[in-house]
Amino acid sequence: MLKSRATLLLIATTLSVSLSSCMMTTPSTHKPQINPTTLTIQQKNGYEPALKQTRRVNVGDVMFSQFEYQTGTAAQTTGKTFVKTVLFGDVKLPPGTLLNFMPEAAYPTYCTSDKVYYGMGTQTAADIACFADEAQDGEFERVQVPSVKFGTWTDTDGPSYSIATVNRKKKERQELLYQGRGQNTIKVMYRELNAQGEQTISQTAEYALAADGSAQIGYKKARLMVETADNSGVTYQVLEGFK
Numbered sequence: 001m002l003k004s005r006a007t008l009l010l011i012a013t014t015l016s017v018s019l020s021s022c023m024m025t026t027p028s029t030h031k032p033q034i035n036p037t038t039l040t041i042q043q044k045n046g047y048e049p050a051l052k053q054t055r056r057v058n059v060g061d062v063m064f065s066q067f068e069y070q071t072g073t074a075a076q077t078t079g080k081t082f083v084k085t086v087l088f089g090d091v092k093l094p095p096g097t098l099l100n101f102m103p104e105a106a107y108p109t110y111c112t113s114d115k116v117y118y119g120m121g122t123q124t125a126a127d128i129a130c131f132a133d134e135a136q137d138g139e140f141e142r143v144q145v146p147s148v149k150f151g152t153w154t155d156t157d158g159p160s161y162s163i164a165t166v167n168r169k170k171k172e173r174q175e176l177l178y179q180g181r182g183q184n185t186i187k188v189m190y191r192e193l194n195a196q197g198e199q200t201i202s203q204t205a206e207y208a209l210a211a212d213g214s215a216q217i218g219y220k221k222a223r224l225m226v227e228t229a230d231n232s233g234v235t236y237q238v239l240e241g242f243k
Contacts, residue, residue: 041072041100041166043113047241054227056235059180063188063234064224066241067173075099075110076164084156087148089119091129093159098166099131107132107142110161117145131156138162171195174242176219178234184209186229190219 048065049055057063075098082093099110109132115125127147131140139160142153172195179187186209191202207215209229217224217236221243227235 041074051238058233062175063178064176064238065173069169070166074166075161077159077161082159086145086154091117180231181229
């Protein structure tokens with residue numbers, strides 16, 4: 001009887017040591033917490049060329065280009081394209097989509113700047129999407145489209161994200177192109193490009209030249225000072241951008 005008890009005690013001790021060993025050697029799967037208060041991203045206007053710098057371009061070239069760019073720190077989706085059905089439409093996020101932290105939200109929430117929600121059978125995005133990460137572990141658990149289901153939350157498995165430093169130009173832009181000189185005028189074309197780089201709006205305007213060959217160009221609050229112009233090119237400065 002004593003021998004049997006001793007054997008049981010030895011087995012129990014061995015199991016306890018084995019379990020302790022397993023617990024010590026099992027790698028941790030805990031993800032580091034992400035601090036949302038560190039996330040700041042700003043939208044700014046970019047100019048090419050920079051304001052108040054003398055430049056010369058040839059006929060047909062872009063005199064001035066204005067665009068928005070994003071700078072700062074943001075959440076950036078990782079992995080493959082993420083698709084989640086919300087009511088009768090889909091939220092679609094390509095890899096690398098940027099999301100801004102929303103400090104006023106009830107949950108740790110990140111929202112897209114661009115519209116990413118597509119209604120059933122439509123090719124045009126209708127709304128932004130917001131994602132909640134209560135655990136702050138780098139993976140979203142819920143999604144919200146503000147204009148759908150009264151802005152209520154829908155459970156979701158992902159997408160995952162990481163924190164990224166951002167300095168990204170948007171492809172949409174407004175431009176002025178030099179179109180050449182007449183006897184006492186110059187021609188300038190205004191155009192707008194969409195996110196695919198396609199021209200959506202264009203208009204040509206003429207501006208009178210002063211006796212010394214200079215001119216003032218104004219279009220949509222942008223202002224340029226032309227110093228000299230001929231049918232090969234134009235020398236000028238951009239004083240103010242589009243408003």
